[in-house]
Amino acid sequence: MDKKVLMKGNEAIAEAAIRAGCRHYFGYPITPQTELAAYMAKRMPKIGGVFLQAESEIAAINMVYGVASTGRRVMTSSSSPGVSLKQEGISYIAGSDLPCLIVNVQRGGPGLGGIQPSQSDYFQATKGGGHGDYHLIVVAPSSVQEMADLTSLAFDLSEKYRVPAMLLADGTIGQMMEPVVLSEPHDPVFTEKDWAVTGTKGQREHHIVNSLYLVPEELEKKNFERFERYQAIEDNEVRYERFMMDDADYCVVAFGIAARVSKNAVVEARKQGMKVGLIRPITLWPFPKQALAEAAKQVKGFLSVELSMGQMVEDVRLAVNCSRPVALCRRTGGMIMSPDEVLDALKKLAGGAES
Numbered sequence: 001m002d003k004k005v006l007m008k009g010n011e012a013i014a015e016a017a018i019r020a021g022c023r024h025y026f027g028y029p030i031t032p033q034t035e036l037a038a039y040m041a042k043r044m045p046k047i048g049g050v051f052l053q054a055e056s057e058i059a060a061i062n063m064v065y066g067v068a069s070t071g072r073r074v075m076t077s078s079s080s081p082g083v084s085l086k087q088e089g090i091s092y093i094a095g096s097d098l099p100c101l102i103v104n105v106q107r108g109g110p111g112l113g114g115i116q117p118s119q120s121d122y123f124q125a126t127k128g129g130g131h132g133d134y135h136l137i138v139v140a141p142s143s144v145q146e147m148a149d150l151t152s153l154a155f156d157l158s159e160k161y162r163v164p165a166m167l168l169a170d171g172t173i174g175q176m177m178e179p180v181v182l183s184e185p186h187d188p189v190f191t192e193k194d195w196a197v198t199g200t201k202g203q204r205e206h207h208i209v210n211s212l213y214l215v216p217e218e219l220e221k222k223n224f225e226r227f228e229r230y231q232a233i234e235d236n237e238v239r240y241e242r243f244m245m246d247d248a249d250y251c252v253v254a255f256g257i258a259a260r261v262s263k264n265a266v267v268e269a270r271k272q273g274m275k276v277g278l279i280r281p282i283t284l285w286p287f288p289k290q291a292l293a294e295a296a297k298q299v300k301g302f303l304s305v306e307l308s309m310g311q312m313v314e315d316v317r318l319a320v321n322c323s324r325p326v327a328l329c330r331r332t333g334g335m336i337m338s339p340d341e342v343l344d345a346l347k348k349l350a351g352g353a354e355s
Contacts, residue, residue, distance in 0.1 A: 002181040003181070004179040004180060004181055005179065005180055005182065006177055006178070006179055006180075007144060007148075007177060007178070007180045008035055008144070008174075008175065008176070008177050009105075009141075009144045009147045009169065009173045009174045009175065009176055009177075009178075010032075010033055010034075010035035010036040010039070010077075010105060010147075010174045010175070011035055011036065011039045012144050012145075012147040012148040012151075012180050012182075013036055013077070013103055013147050013148065013151050013167065013169075014035075014036045014039035014040050014043065015039070015043075015148070015182060016147070016148035016149070016151040016152055016182065016183070017073075017075055017101065017151050017152075017155070018043060018044075018047065018049070018185070019152070019182060019183050019184070019185040019186065020073065020151065020152040020155045020156075020183075021073045021155070021186065022049075022073040022074065022075050022101070022155065023044070023047070023048065023049035023050065023072065023073065024049065024050045024064075024067045024072060024073070024074040024075070025037075025040040025044060025049070025050065025051050025052070025074070025075055025076070025077075026052050026054050026059075026060040026061075026063040026064055026067075026074070026076050027040070027053065027054065027060050027076050027077050027078065028053060028054055028055075028056060028057050028059075028060050028078065028082060029053070030057075030078055030079045030081070030082045031079065031107065031115040031171075032079060032105055032107055032115055032117070032171035032174050032175055033077050033078060033079045033103065033104075033105035033174055035174075035175075036077045036103065036105070036174075037053065037077060041053070056085070057078055057082040057083075057085035057086050058085050058086065058088070058089065060076050060078075060086070061076055061085075061086040061088075061089030061090060061093075061102075062089050062092075063076075064076045064089070064093070064100050064102075065089055065092055065093050065096070065098065065100075067100075068093060068096075068098035068099060068100040068164075069096070069098060069196065069197050069209040070196050070197060070198050071190065071191075071192070071193040071195075071196030071198065072190065073099075073100075073101075073155055073159070074100050074101075075100060075101040075102070075103065075155075076100075076101075076102055076103070077102070077103035077104075077105070078102075078103070078104060078105075079104065079105050079106065079107045079171075080104065080106050080107050080108075080109050080113065080118065080120075080121050081107075081109065081111070081112055081113070083102070083104045083121065083124070083129075084124070084129070086102065087124075087129045087130040088130055088131075090102060090129065090130050090136070090164060091128075091130030091131050091132055091134065091211075092130075092211050093164045094128075094130070094132070094134035094135075094136065094163070094164055094211075095132060095134065095211030096209050096210060096211045097162045097163070097195070097226065098162065098164065098209065099155075099158035099159045099161075099162055099163065099164065099165070100158060100164050100165070101151070101154050101155055101158060101164075101165050101166075101167065102136070102164060102165070102166045102167075103151075103166070103167045103169070104121055104125065104166060104167070104168050104169070105169045105170065105171055105173075105174035106118045106119060106120065106121050106168065106169065106170045106171060107171055107334070108120070108332070108333050108334040109121075113333070113334075114333060114334045115171070115334070116171060116333070116334025116335070117170040117171030117172040117173075117174075117257060117307060117334060117336065118170060118171070118307050118308065118332070118333075118334060119170055119255070119256055119258065119306055119307035119308050119311075119312075120307065120308040120309070120311065120332065121168065122168070122284065122306070122308060122311040122312050123311050125138045125166050125168045125284065125285070126138055126284050126285045126287070126315070133223050133226075133227070134226070135163065135230050135233075135285055136163065136164050136165060136166045136285065137154065137157050137158060137161070137163050137164070137165040137166070137233060137237070137283070137285065137286075138165070138166045138167075138168050138283065138284040138285040139153060139154050139165070139166070139167055139168070139239075139282060139283055139284070140167075140168050140169070140255040140256050140281060140282060140283075140284050141167065141169055141173055141256070142173065142255065142256050142257065142259045142260055142280065143173070143178060143260075144173065144176060144177065144178035144179075144180050145178065145179075145180050145181065146282075147167075147169065147173060147174075147180075148180050148182055148183075150167055150282070151167060152183060154166075154167050157233075157237060161229050161232070161233055162195075162229070163229065163230075163233065168256075168284060169256065170256045170257050170307060171334075172256075172257040172336065173256060173257055194207075195207055195209070197209050233286055234286040237283060237286060238283055238286045238287075238288050238289075238290070238291070239281075239282035239283045239288075240279055240280060240281050240282055240283070240288040240291050241259075241278075241279070241280040241282060242277065242278070242279055242291070243263060243266060243277060243278040243279075243280065244266055244267075244270065244276070244277040244278065245277035245278070245279065245295065245298075246277075247275055248275050248276055248277030248295075248298065248299055249274070249275040249276070249299055249300050249350075250269075250274065250275070250276045250277070250299055250300060250301050250302070250303065250346060250349060250350060251276075251277055251278070251279055251292075251295050251299045251301075251302050251303070252265070252266060252276060252277070252278045252279075252302075252303045252304075252305055252342070252346070253278075253279050253280075253281070253292065253302055253303070253304050253305070253312070253316050254278065254280060254304070254305035254306070255280055255281050255282075255284065255312070256307075257307070257336060258305045258306055258307055258336075258337070259278065259280040259305075261305070261336065261337055261338065261339055261342060262278055262305045262339075262342050263278060264339040265339040265340075265342035265343045265346065266278050268339060268343055269343055269346055272343075274346065274347075274350065276346055277299075279291055279292060279295060281312075284312075287315050287319065288319075289315075289318070289319040290319075292316060292319035292320055293319055293320060293321070295320075296319075296320040296321070296323050296324050299324065300324065300325075300350075301324050301325040301326070301327065301349045301350070301352075302316055302320060302324060302325070302326045302327070303326075303327050303328070303329055303342070303345055303346055303349050304316050304326060304327070304328050304329070305329045305330075305337065305342055305345075306328070306329075306330050307330070307331055307332065307335075307336065307337075308330060308332055309330060309332055310328045310330055313326060313328045325349065325352065327345060327348070327349045327352075328345075329341060329342050329345035
């Protein structure tokens with residue numbers, strides 16, 4: 001039987017990253033993800049890894065850029081305003097086709113906002129928060145177990161496709177404690193990449209990591225090639241959970257802590273005779289568009305449940321091609337909706353859809 005340990009979400013990310021072979025961490029403390037950096041500060045020196053508290057979030061992401069260019073597994077973590085500061089560096093990393101992991105444990109905004117949980121960085125994460133045409137692979141855990149599991153997955157997918165990955169959590173999942181089964185630790189196995197800048201040793205031609213293309217035709221060609229990889233990710237790496245959807249008349253769409261609240265609302269709705277199900281995106285990019293499009297053939301309406309003023313709801317509407325009504329249940333500023341609030345929104349949706 002697998003041994004379970006009680007861990008805080010932020011610490012589960014850190015331990016999972018180490019077990020996935022990450023030996024380089026660069027970050028800067030900010031609530032509500034500081035426990036992740038503190039954990040790395042304790043563990044990395046003991047295993048021959050590198051922990052460095054940078055002088056700023058901008059410095060941290062550029063240190064990630066440097067290590068990523070050597071082909072080693074590297075990560076940084078922050079919370080909403082800190083991730084905003086990293087956006088230029090993230091764009092550079094994406095433009096250089098480098099793998100890495102960026103963790104965002106979200107807090108309220110805009111600006112400094114507050115330190116309570118939020119999901120209002122959805123647009124920033126899924127639409128490319130920096131300049132240019134690019135995507136990040138974005139995974140969204142809804143439990144401490146998934147904080148660990150999706151950390152490992154994000155590293156694997158990032159390396160497979162040479163696309164930076166982001167784990168987009170919220171402050172609640174980062175701070176809560178739950179039992180976790182961790183993967184067996186293994187020493188990182190480094191395989192020389194045919195693009196990594198590790199020194200030629202006089203035995204091969206130079207590798208150049210670069211995001212600058214002054215000839216327009218070259219930059220266009222590079223962007224076209226990059227989007228072919230993005231299409232492969234959309235074709236092969238979409239992940240989502242279906243809950244009570246087989247006979248559902250209404251579909252709730254939610255991720256992270258909002259999905260946990262929504263599951264309780266779905267169960268209660270069933271008790272009251274409403275046929276309601278849930279689709280929980282696990283990958284926010286690539287978004288489960290096809291799953292929602294298929295659900296639209298079955299259900300009478302959708303309810304997007306978010307800790308924001310409404311962001312994912314736009315992707316839900318696009319996915320169903322406006323063929324069904326899509327309503328929004330929202331809390332913001334660090335507030336979390338209750339199951340009763342979700343249930344009330346479902347009843348209102350049902351009344352409108354059937355009138």
